[in-house]
Amino acid sequence: MSKKKPADVVVVGSIGIDTIKTPWEKRESILGGSASFACAAASFFAKVGMVGVVGSDFPADYRALYKKFGLDLEGLQTMEGETFRWTGVYEKNMDNRRTICTELNVFASFMPVLPPSYLDAEFIFLANISPSLQLHVLSQAKKPRFVMADTMDLWINTARDDLLKVIGRVDLLTLNESEARHLTGKSSLVKASRVLLEMGPRYVIIKKGEHGSILFSHAGMFLMPAFPLEDVKDPTGAGDSFAGGFIGALSASGRITEHAIRRAMLYGSVVASFGVEDFSLDRLATLSRKQIQQRADLLREMMRLR
Amino acid sequence: MSKKKPADVVVVGSIGIDTIKTPWEKRESILGGSASFACAAASFFAKVGMVGVVGSDFPADYRALYKKFGLDLEGLQTMEGETFRWTGVYEKNMDNRRTICTELNVFASFMPVLPPSYLDAEFIFLANISPSLQLHVLSQAKKPRFVMADTMDLWINTARDDLLKVIGRVDLLTLNESEARHLTGKSSLVKASRVLLEMGPRYVIIKKGEHGSILFSHAGMFLMPAFPLEDVKDPTGAGDSFAGGFIGALSASGRITEHAIRRAMLYGSVVASFGVEDFSLDRLATLSRKQIQQRADLLREMMRLR
Numbered sequence: 001m002s003k004k005k006p007a008d009v010v011v012v013g014s015i016g017i018d019t020i021k022t023p024w025e026k027r028e029s030i031l032g033g034s035a036s037f038a039c040a041a042a043s044f045f046a047k048v049g050m051v052g053v054v055g056s057d058f059p060a061d062y063r064a065l066y067k068k069f070g071l072d073l074e075g076l077q078t079m080e081g082e083t084f085r086w087t088g089v090y091e092k093n094m095d096n097r098r099t100i101c102t103e104l105n106v107f108a109s110f111m112p113v114l115p116p117s118y119l120d121a122e123f124i125f126l127a128n129i130s131p132s133l134q135l136h137v138l139s140q141a142k143k144p145r146f147v148m149a150d151t152m153d154l155w156i157n158t159a160r161d162d163l164l165k166v167i168g169r170v171d172l173l174t175l176n177e178s179e180a181r182h183l184t185g186k187s188s189l190v191k192a193s194r195v196l197l198e199m200g201p202r203y204v205i206i207k208k209g210e211h212g213s214i215l216f217s218h219a220g221m222f223l224m225p226a227f228p229l230e231d232v233k234d235p236t237g238a239g240d241s242f243a244g245g246f247i248g249a250l251s252a253s254g255r256i257t258e259h260a261i262r263r264a265m266l267y268g269s270v271v272a273s274f275g276v277e278d279f280s281l282d283r284l285a286t287l288s289r290k291q292i293q294q295r296a297d298l299l300r301e302m303m304r305l306r
Numbered sequence: 307m308s309k310k311k312p313a314d315v316v317v318v319g320s321i322g323i324d325t326i327k328t329p330w331e332k333r334e335s336i337l338g339g340s341a342s343f344a345c346a347a348a349s350f351f352a353k354v355g356m357v358g359v360v361g362s363d364f365p366a367d368y369r370a371l372y373k374k375f376g377l378d379l380e381g382l383q384t385m386e387g388e389t390f391r392w393t394g395v396y397e398k399n400m401d402n403r404r405t406i407c408t409e410l411n412v413f414a415s416f417m418p419v420l421p422p423s424y425l426d427a428e429f430i431f432l433a434n435i436s437p438s439l440q441l442h443v444l445s446q447a448k449k450p451r452f453v454m455a456d457t458m459d460l461w462i463n464t465a466r467d468d469l470l471k472v473i474g475r476v477d478l479l480t481l482n483e484s485e486a487r488h489l490t491g492k493s494s495l496v497k498a499s500r501v502l503l504e505m506g507p508r509y510v511i512i513k514k515g516e517h518g519s520i521l522f523s524h525a526g527m528f529l530m531p532a533f534p535l536e537d538v539k540d541p542t543g544a545g546d547s548f549a550g551g552f553i554g555a556l557s558a559s560g561r562i563t564e565h566a567i568r569r570a571m572l573y574g575s576v577v578a579s580f581g582v583e584d585f586s587l588d589r590l591a592t593l594s595r596k597q598i599q600q601r602a603d604l605l606r607e608m609m610r611l612r
Contacts, residue, residue: 263611301526302527303609306569
């Protein structure tokens, strides 16, 4: 019996069937969810173990797509019932998104379990799910070397205490600028980051969408721009792709240094920039490691002062 | 009779007495205008000749402040009547500004004239004034080596033909992102920049406020971040300070290469970041070349991938 290759990176998060309307186009019942984007993005750099739940209605095509990304699906539970569904609409400038409808379905009773081959993973990404589930995953991991967590406004409002426990136990917290302001009550991101670092994590990455992201640590800041795109077809999942690409690249580097983290942000930014060029995982599904490297070289050149 | 030092950089633009209300503070009758900010910012790097107009009511203190920045004021006309006045209000997030009142006063009949000591200046910044006045200045310069122009929505709406003439005659066009979209009809900045480059300039810099600026040329892009600040007291004039710091630093470098332009953007970004830390020219008035260099080194480090 051949021994299974253990996961380098474990990602827990949501898996959803999305309906998305942009000012130009509408797509129904497409694959989404924070774990879908993060796992696909990380898969370019590392062996990824997925932890999530789908319903008995989950299309075989979508499962096949996960397999195409080389994901380890042992941690993917299938429960009787319907898969989580989300409907969102983007307004004219694409930077304002409204949630029209959320149906938790099987997600309501989800309890994540790490299979044996995930237990020794050193890199763990707690993508956007409830903080109590994030904590439950964390309690199972045997030797996490680097844990990062994402969150959203909903948990800041409804599960603040658990969220603060998560933040106190991770190496890196990532969240978007409005969430950082909301969680800390500070409108200046520099001030907000100081409050967040005091909550425990060594690193905080504040995501600013098309304007890139900022890494904060006690050592200072790093300003990672987004790759400027001609067309953005669907920004859904950009933050998850960024985080997934980031932790995949960081795991591949094998080091957790300021330099390695900056470089991993470059790759996260690049993978996210490809992701938004099409709906769902469509662009990531045809993306090659070579295309990622080419754009990373280009973006690096666009940041170069000398 | 000692020969006067000729100007390295000539700046033409508006000079105004501003009343500004932010969510936290209101200031009345403070010194403003595109030429004020741009000249002050450029003065840290070069000998600057100012071209503009004030009324007979222009306070002696403000003229003394110009002198303190070492500006050559031979091109500053004083006309019978009142100085240009502008009143603006910033909304809660500081990124939306409403003009409450504009009184052109002496500006209505202004005709810029370059004094002899300005005629040989190699670097010219046509800051935000009407395109016909920008053209009038350009027609007087004897050996401009590098001309850059800024503009605003008003001229895109009311003087588009003259504006296109200006754009066709400059080396570098700078404008903010909403103006770039407005002028070109393209919502993507990458697409907008392509249209703008086709209008004539070799370089286009699109300003994105707190999110930095992007340099576009036929060679590609450069992404210059803004320095992340804890507090922004008054964003008025940030774009003008950026442009002034930029052309001053470029002139001081003596070269017009991609490298020199990128480096000048670093200095423009740094001077602008100081400028918004206080109202009017208050922070620039106490700023030292050493403080600029320290922040430039810090910002450079924040952009460094390796």
